[in-house]
Amino acid sequence: MGIIKTDNLVFEYIRRDEEGNVEGITRAVDEVTLDIKQGDFVAILGHNGSGKSTLAKHINAILYPTEGTVWVDGMDTSDEDKLWDIRQSAGMVFQNPDNQIIGQIVEEDVGFGPENLGVPTKEIWERMEESLKAVGMYEFRKHSPNKLSGGQKQRVSIAGVIAMHPKCIVLDEPTAMLDPNGRKEVIRAVRALNDVENITVVLITHYMEEIIYANKVFVMDGGKVAMEGTPREIFSQVEKLKSLRLDVPQVTLLAHELKKSGLPLPDGILTKEELVTALGL
Amino acid sequence: MSIILDHVNHIYEEDTAMAFPALTDINLVIPDGQFIGLIGHTGSGKSTLVQHLNGLLKPTSGAIYYNGADINDEDYNKKELRSKVGLVFQYPEHQLFEIDVFSDVCFGPKNLGLSKKEVELRAYAALKQVGIEDEYFYQSPFDLSGGQKRRVAIAGVLAMKPEVLILDEPTAGLDPKGRDEILDQIAKLREETGMTVILVSHSMEDVAKYVDRIIVMNKSRILYDDEPREVFKHYKELEEVGLAAPQITYIMQALKQKGLSVDTDITTIDEAKNAILSAIRSK
Numbered sequence: 001m002g003i004i005k006t007d008n009l010v011f012e013y014i015r016r017d018e019e020g021n022v023e024g025i026t027r028a029v030d031e032v033t034l035d036i037k038q039g040d041f042v043a044i045l046g047h048n049g050s051g052k053s054t055l056a057k058h059i060n061a062i063l064y065p066t067e068g069t070v071w072v073d074g075m076d077t078s079d080e081d082k083l084w085d086i087r088q089s090a091g092m093v094f095q096n097p098d099n100q101i102i103g104q105i106v107e108e109d110v111g112f113g114p115e116n117l118g119v120p121t122k123e124i125w126e127r128m129e130e131s132l133k134a135v136g137m138y139e140f141r142k143h144s145p146n147k148l149s150g151g152q153k154q155r156v157s158i159a160g161v162i163a164m165h166p167k168c169i170v171l172d173e174p175t176a177m178l179d180p181n182g183r184k185e186v187i188r189a190v191r192a193l194n195d196v197e198n199i200t201v202v203l204i205t206h207y208m209e210e211i212i213y214a215n216k217v218f219v220m221d222g223g224k225v226a227m228e229g230t231p232r233e234i235f236s237q238v239e240k241l242k243s244l245r246l247d248v249p250q251v252t253l254l255a256h257e258l259k260k261s262g263l264p265l266p267d268g269i270l271t272k273e274e275l276v277t278a279l280g281l
Numbered sequence: 282m283s284i285i286l287d288h289v290n291h292i293y294e295e296d297t298a299m300a301f302p303a304l305t306d307i308n309l310v311i312p313d314g315q316f317i318g319l320i321g322h323t324g325s326g327k328s329t330l331v332q333h334l335n336g337l338l339k340p341t342s343g344a345i346y347y348n349g350a351d352i353n354d355e356d357y358n359k360k361e362l363r364s365k366v367g368l369v370f371q372y373p374e375h376q377l378f379e380i381d382v383f384s385d386v387c388f389g390p391k392n393l394g395l396s397k398k399e400v401e402l403r404a405y406a407a408l409k410q411v412g413i414e415d416e417y418f419y420q421s422p423f424d425l426s427g428g429q430k431r432r433v434a435i436a437g438v439l440a441m442k443p444e445v446l447i448l449d450e451p452t453a454g455l456d457p458k459g460r461d462e463i464l465d466q467i468a469k470l471r472e473e474t475g476m477t478v479i480l481v482s483h484s485m486e487d488v489a490k491y492v493d494r495i496i497v498m499n500k501s502r503i504l505y506d507d508e509p510r511e512v513f514k515h516y517k518e519l520e521e522v523g524l525a526a527p528q529i530t531y532i533m534q535a536l537k538q539k540g541l542s543v544d545t546d547i548t549t550i551d552e553a554k555n556a557i558l559s560a561i562r563s564k
Contacts, residue, residue: 015424046456047456047458047459048426048427048428048454048455048456048459049426049427050456095454149322149323149324149523150323151323173454176453176454177371177450177453177454178323178483179321179322179323179483179523179524180483180485180523180524180525181322181520181523181524181525182322182323182523183483206454206455206456206457206460208457209528242458245456245457245458245459246456246457246458247457247458249528250486250527250528250529250532250550251528251529251532253550254529254532254550254553254554254557257550257554258554258557258558261554261558263558263561272528272531272532272535272536273535275532275535275536276535276536276539279536279541279557279561281536281539281540281541
């Protein structure tokens with residue numbers, strides 16, 4: 001069994017009107033079955049309202065399945081006794097860095113998680129140091145988070161999660177509010193965690209370029225997994241992605257347009273280097 | 282008719298140990314009807330700049346003229362200015378509050394003291410302009426999708442009939458289709474009404490596709506102010522200040538390096554496609 005596994009996961013919520021009367025039931029996640037292995041870099045795509053964030057919130061037991069089961073590191077997330085173990089195994093990073101930083105200085109913020117786990121003081125310092133080094137923020141450890149850029153704050157948030165020694169980290173649109181440099185910094189840090197520390201990564205994003213590093217992509221639509229494959233397999237289907245309100249990286253789109261105009265190019269070109277080669281230059 | 286910024290400086294917490302210059306010697310002329318992209322890394326001064334344009338912030342020194350009048354004069358009507366220069370903040374859907382979509386959009390014009398009929402006509406027109414259909418008018422704004430909520434929030438500003446529309450990252454967090462829908466609608470709206478649009482954005486691709494002038498901010502100053510093509514020629518300098526050129530520009534550079542004779546200052550997919558096709562066919 002993989003580090004994260006879902007079996008026929010269904011999540012429904014009840015919509016109520018102003019007076020609290022039930023108006024209807026919405027099925028946000030609809031019979032999703034996934035198996036993510038330790039060390040995978042998984043990307044989840046999908047339009048707004050497709051159910052991807054709802055799915056992600058099941059992975060660290062913020063939400064519980066209406067039907068079906070979710071296991072994290074072999075633990076059933078609906079087992080209340082395991083709640084803290086589950087949240088320690090699967091850390092989560094959200095969109096807005098300002099909503100998840102609480103410390104007055106960077107190192108204090110990163111130490112907050114392990115401190116709550118009852119980690120001995122000496123080890124908290126060690127974890128703080130190694131986590132901040134892993135995201136390239138160690139030199140900022142004495143800074144106030146308020147004075148950092150968005151990308152730096154987001155990397156501190158990630159360090160705070162790594163300090164809990166999770167096996168898996170779920171990032172829900174971590175770059176949505178960042179400038180191009182901040183986006184690059186965060187993605188670089190996430191890739192390093194995956195490559196070097198072998199931490200399983202689940203990345204939710206609307207930026208198609210960030211997905212090309214994943215080894216598996218799931219595309220959600222209407223609460224279901226609509227497409228599944230490697231980035232190349234997924235991005236080969238430009239028209240299908242567009243019908244799901246998504247997009248492809250600019251280089252993929254350009255290659256697709258050139259192919260439609262008669263150039264003999266393969267589908268699913270992901271980098272400019274691949275385009276150069278495919279054009280025979 | 283235009284917006285003119287004359288040597289505008291803004292220092293946060295002036296005369297304290299925390300003093301921090303957010304705008305330094307900003308000089309700009311923004312004529313009517315331009316579509317402007319305002320880019321810069323986080324903390325470069327973009328938001329501070331746009332908040333000066335409708336008088337939410339006052340310059341520490343320098344002056345801002347709207348249609349010839351200094352907006353920080355004591356007897357200048359700031360309320361009227363704010364109806365003329367509409368500012369849509371980041372995540373504007375967080376500011377929705379009414380019980381239904383239509384009432385929410387009515388809120389702004391109602392506060393201008395217009396008649397009920399005029400208010401409703403404006404709200405109706407504004408919702409149509411952003412592509413919200415009648416069937417949603419009496420739904421709670423909170424039941425809409427992210428993209429729809431954001432369009433309702435933008436309609437709330439459009440109902441004020443602004444002459445200048447400023448949008449601070451209107452597409453953050455939206456899916457690619459939602460992003461294109463909002464920007465297409467804004468572009469169309471600007472064509473129909475001739476209003477000035479200032480788009481604050483972190484997406485170089487969006488800026489390249491839509492605007493006719495880019496203002497680049499860096500460390501409280503204007504670094505570049507030119508057409509997209511000219512600005513993105515400085516891609517190396519842009520990278521140094523935390524920005525980039527659109528991905529397509531880098532692709533064209535890679536192709537050029539390998540000997541394909543294409544322009545490297547191309548900024549959109551269509552231009553790139555045509556350039557590559559003609560370069561390959563003439564080989």
